[in-house]
Amino acid sequence: MAEEPIGDISDINSLNPQQLGFMCGLEIHQQLKTGKLHSREEGKLFDYTIDNIPSNLTRTKRKLRAASGEGGKIDIAARFETKRNRSFIYVQSPNSGLIELDDQPPLEHDKDAVDISLMISAMLNAHPVETLQAMRKTVVDGSNTSGFQRTTLISTHGNLVTNAGKVGISVICLEEDSARKLSSELTEDGEIVTWNLDRLGIPLVEIATEPDIITPEHAKETAIALGGLLRDTRRVRRGLGSIRQDLNVSIACGDRVEIKGCQDLEWIPKIIQLEMVRQLHFYRLANTLREELEMPLLPPDRRNTEVQIESQISKTMEEKIPLEIQNVGEAFSNCESKMIEKTISNGGVMLAVKLPYLAGKLGSKTLDSDGAQLPRLGRELASAAKLAGVAGIFHSDELPAYGITEIEVNSVKELLDLNNNDAFALCCAPQWQAELALESVINRARMAWHRIPQEVRNVVISKGAPEDGTTSAMRPLPTGARMYPETDVPTFELTESYWKEISKRLPLSQSERIDRLNSFAISSDQQKQLVSRQLDDEFFAGVRGNLDSDLNKLPAKAWASMLLETSRLQIAEGVGIDINQVSIKMLAALLLVRESGGVTRDGLVDLGINMILEGGTNLDGEVTNFIEKSMKKAEILGLKPSDLGSIEEVIDRILDERADFVAERGMGAMGPLMGVVIKELGGGADGKIISKLLSERLRRN
Secondary structure (H helix, E strand, O other): OOOOOOOOOOOHHHOOOOOOOOEEEEEEEEEEOOOOOOOOOOOOOOOOOOOOOOOOOOEEEEOOOOOOOOOOOOOHHHHHHHOOOEEEEEEOOOOOOOOOOOOOOOOOOOHHHHHHHHHHHHHOOOEEOOEEOEEEEEOOOOOOOOOEEEEEEEEEEEEEEEOOEEEEEEEEEEEEOOOEEEEEEEEOOEEEEEEEOOOOOOEEEEEEEOOOOOOHHHHHHHHHHHHHHHHHOOOEOOOOOOEEEEEEEEOOOOOOEEEEOOOOHHHHHHHHHHHHHHHHHHHHHHHHHHHHOOOOOOOOOHHHOOHHHHHHHHHHHHHHOOOOEEEOHHHHOOOOOHHHHHHHHOOOEEEEEEEOOOOOOOOOOOEOOOOOEOOOHHHHHHHHHHOOOOOOOEEHHHOOEOOEOHHHHHHHHHHHOOOOOOEEEEEEEOHHHHHHHHHHHHHHHHHHHOOOOOEEEEEEEEOOEEEEEEEEEEEEOOOHHHEEEOOOOOOEEOOHHHHHHHHHOOOOOHHHHHHOOOOOOOOHHHHHHHHHOOOHHHHHHHHOOOOOOOOOOOOHHHHHHHHHOOHHHHHHHHHOOOHHHOOHHHHHHHHHHHHOOOOOOOOHHHHHHHHHHHHOOOOOOOHHHHHHHHHHHHHHOOOOOOOHHHHHHHHHHHHHHOHHHHHHHHHHHHHHHHHHHHHHHHHHOOHHHHHHHHHHHHHHO
């Protein structure tokens, strides 16, 4: 028989993953750098907010409902979302058309996206499927206009090598990303959510691991390793939101929970530890409650759970905690809470439910040794209620508080006919919403006599970052009923020759890329930066003379510095264009102008801006001509370096004129005199040359 779980929930470091029967797997979702998966729209994002959406963009309003899957069943998560009474507004961004609006059948898979997902499969030693068949995955939270997400199984049974051991790769899929949420507005008739369609349909590769992760730290290591492998392809998107990690976590006395929103890898271990704490706490609470009602206790290993006993207890608790919602507004006619007063005056109601046997079991806010909120049933009830769109609930263990006095608490107890063992929950909102919220509260309260429910949770976020590593309920864990074949997308037959071709052209790893930079006279820091910023291929092309037939080989040190400094960004910002529109070829041409003495180091950015303003960004077949024009333009703008003799002459004269100042300050005169020399020489002076010559002369003195 399995032993009882050990650990102090107020100290996450007291938990032993092995003793607790810890299991964990990762799901990585990575955007690919291609066009959309099932339409030929570009994969560009338009960063609109609800306040700056262009007025000329089409808006379409929809409501979604759950439909049965191929097996005739409605998915539990879809059924729950339907109850939330929401409607959706879709903003048609410039890269969304009829397919994104679900007004036209989808097209076949984007070939580049298929190539990349197969390449990733080969890198992870996974076995590809013979036929790629798009499937529909039911999603009715509004993030997909069709009510489902298209996803295609690419490969299975791969593996990833980590320092802590090999992690199996269960499946690799190719799927559509969802729309982006812009706002949510609560009305009397329900919630209205506005979505931007720019992200909808951008390809995602989804990688799901086996539950081979052995510790919370190992989960972080695995996420880092997978992220690095994906970046090695050089064909995935980078930046905030381009990669998302989900965690599947359980301990033996709990059950599987999927945690979304783990954006910051540093938080992964703590998020997992706090979920272990949560599952341990509710296992112990369930057995405390069972013991009080003389019910059979939960075994410490869920595999030993007796279905018949659980079914009977579930039926018993439905009888003991009935769904009886009562209007207790009369008790709050003189309430001091401004929120309650405002809600009721605007047509809202104060509803209450009785929670038998739970007095003193709901808890109040308490922190662990690291400052994270300890798990408590009251928070789980509030989390369940919030899924109906309400701001929260009030419960008896935390009252009186929030403007609710002892008088009102006693009035509610009297109206609900409570005894000393009973708790209660209150919800103040529009009636339909308060009723849905309290129905969720009752359902979750009944579960307190069981293990934690299988569900999807998300990390609690504050100011764009995890608040403390705790999570809140999001929706029930989906079932197989949500998947069925997509009949509008043709299947893709994967031939052996195609797979061999993909397997032969796998990208270099980061360590291999750094190794090939060792033969060049650049620093180790420059090597790492070039690889990290994915600029080493451009570096190689430049130093080997492969950027353009009219361009000579570039000096390694100067070219590495040019790629890593901000000149390209400054030129783009100066013209008001995207940095990618300032081509690498143009940057190389400007470097050659500078190296040949055609423009000062400080004047290069101004020259680049002027050349784009006059001639645009297209250099096809005009590199030599561009260099010649740049040399002339630099001279006209006064950006051509002064000759060495004139610089020395000016420096010597200024030192003579300020001999007393130099004698008094010594090398301390360097800064003030630099400004004087540069001012006299004008924009044609090279700051580095001036600094070198001035420093040499000051040392002589």
